[in-house]
Amino acid sequence: MEIAQQELAKSAETKTVEVSGSVALLEALITEGTEVIFGYPGGAIMPIYDALYDYKEKLNHILVRHEQGGIHAGQGFARTSGKVGVVFATSGPGATNLVTGLADAMIDSTPLVCITGQVFAHLLGTDAFQETDVINITTPVTKWNYQVTDATEIPEVISKAFYIARSGRPGPVLIDITKNAQIQKFDFAGYTPCNHIRSYRPKPIVRKEYIQKAADLINSAKKPFVLWGQGVILGEAEKEFKAFVEKSGIPSAWTILGAGAIPTDHPLNVGMLGMHGNYGPNVLTNECDVLIAIGMRFDDRVTGRLDKYAKQAKVVHLDIDPSEIDKNVQTTVPVWGDCKETLPALTELIEGKSYPEWLAKFKDYASKEVEAVINAEIHPGSGELTMGEVIHQLNQLTNGDAVIVTDVGQHQMVACRYAKLNQTRSNVTSGGLGTMGFALPAAIGAKFGAPERTVVAVIGDGGFQMTLQELGTIMQSGIDVKILILNNRFLGMVRQWQELFNEHRYSFVDIASPDFVALAAAYGIAGKTVSERENLNDSLKAMIDHKGSFLLEVMVTKENNVFPMVPQGCSVAEIRLK
């Protein structure tokens, strides 16, 4: 293998060198700029792991504790770095353990290339040991997948995989490689990245006449409202978006995956959309006259009841994925394209304006929300600790510069609502799929994607227990991840619904937990638990200042509800403050 590497280095571009499929794969990953691989070995991927033994210097492989942890780490890496996450798993159970992460990455448009080992090609369909029909299992949850049975296919297939994963609307790609193809030697002519597939058009053509129509509509608006989503971040169009918002003077609100594209305290950032979003953005969605949606997909958690959603408004929708236009909300003017290109064109055509009265309405609603909800949540003064005050104090300590990784549930909504984000790619969460257990492994990946930044994983006591084995990964890799468990001794979000809609019938939401601090200690991770208000700030500070990973468990009030809330089946205007 060493020899193969040296020969590869020596050989001119035109020459070929005989290598195994596994070496060709690793060479391809290096050429694609892969720095870190999250993986777990097994029988059917052993030839690749054998080749990896000689590539330790060039490729950093992180051994996870479960393939689901591996793929969530890959997602976290992709979210903070903007690069493609790479994941290895073996056949059968290794591959099926990826499915949740694939579904999560698919719905949240996260670029991943997952490599799974597969049994020898001649055993396919024989119910061989650890054989699973991975291609068919993963088809609905991948942007593209492909089974390689011959080593000569590897360079081209891997180049297509990276191109498809990262281009257009990004997404996960899975390549299943049979063991014989991993072993087979072939004449490798070097690796050429792919930049074109005949049947695949990642970006629709930008049509100027629609940008003009959109600009006309925006220029004529009295009460325009911008909704932005992760498309702004995925398109690396934060600057272009900020320029658009500032010139247009339009109040702008975000979906949770769009959080941080412009800073939380930007004067035109009016807050979060959706079921647990801010009061003003929800109510005023049904009052605006022109709704400008940028890189977002009108998820049901954002729109509430669709037939009562922004019916009075004309809708401009900018999206790179043509199938999103008119999918949920009827568009007046569609703007197809990459917002990195369409936003500057639109900014040029709009008039510089401000809407002081309209913006004041958002402020009015914001103060009502502060009075009714936020004050009690972030400055409770007495009683048990609240999730909101923990996040609020964390903001002050990190100054809004940390990457906040969240799991799923009440703590997620609270963290997204109250976290201060100064820069883009600071919010990593499982949005579309709502995968409990996401945060801990995703935080590991997030740290590899942004090694210079503080990464705080905010997790509930329920979600933490779904993937806590990844503490082992933290221990072994020596990575610095801050783990903040908000423990309310309940599966809080389900409990909240049972309280509000099922007459307090608390059905299996009372969850016991182990001693998290002792558990962390068993993995050699420092930790602390806190339940008193006077110790909270010091404890958070101890966590942030600690060199290396740290687990802080905060005991919070058991039966707190997240408000505001748009109850399911209600319109956004029917948002409740209590």
Next chain:
Amino acid sequence: MSTQKNTEIYPAKQEFNITVYTENQIGLLNRIAIIFTRRKINIDSLNTSPSEIESIHRFNIVVNETEDVVRKLSRQIEKQVEVLKVYFNTNEDVIWQELALYKVPTDIIAEKASVERLLRENGARAVVIRKDYTVFETTGHREETDALIKILQPFGLIEFVRSARVAIIKDSDGFNRKLREFERLEPGEEVSENEYLNNGQKIFTM
């Protein structure tokens, strides 16, 4: 609820012909099929075969759905990496045919002159004539091939099979040319995603 309102919320379902041009790739049939099954939509008829361009396949899919649903399905299909182009058309917009084969006992056919006349009237032709059985073939719409089943049933119809529907789009000048462009062109520069939008009247696409 008035009828007027009802049609607004539930616009009428009708047969749509979805034409899909794809790469010839293992697994693509499944990728397309699950777009329907995920939404619990039944595929009434499915034909897939090589197109006039080597390595490009053409699917003809028939579903009974509303236009809005069919448009969304078509967009999801076109989004697949290995799909080149999707069109959808109502039955009025296409010329379509199904092929049917009928196996009947030869002795009865030979004895009954009326059967021969019926076959001729129904545009059937004999594909195979053996001592023991004869296979007739006819093409046409569902009602036409169905009609011949009814006619042959009393004469000892042994076996019947019908193909999926194939359909040619009436307003389709230049599909062949367009496909050849796909063959030639480099990254989607000139092949626009939305180029048919201006042609909405003539061609149904995204």
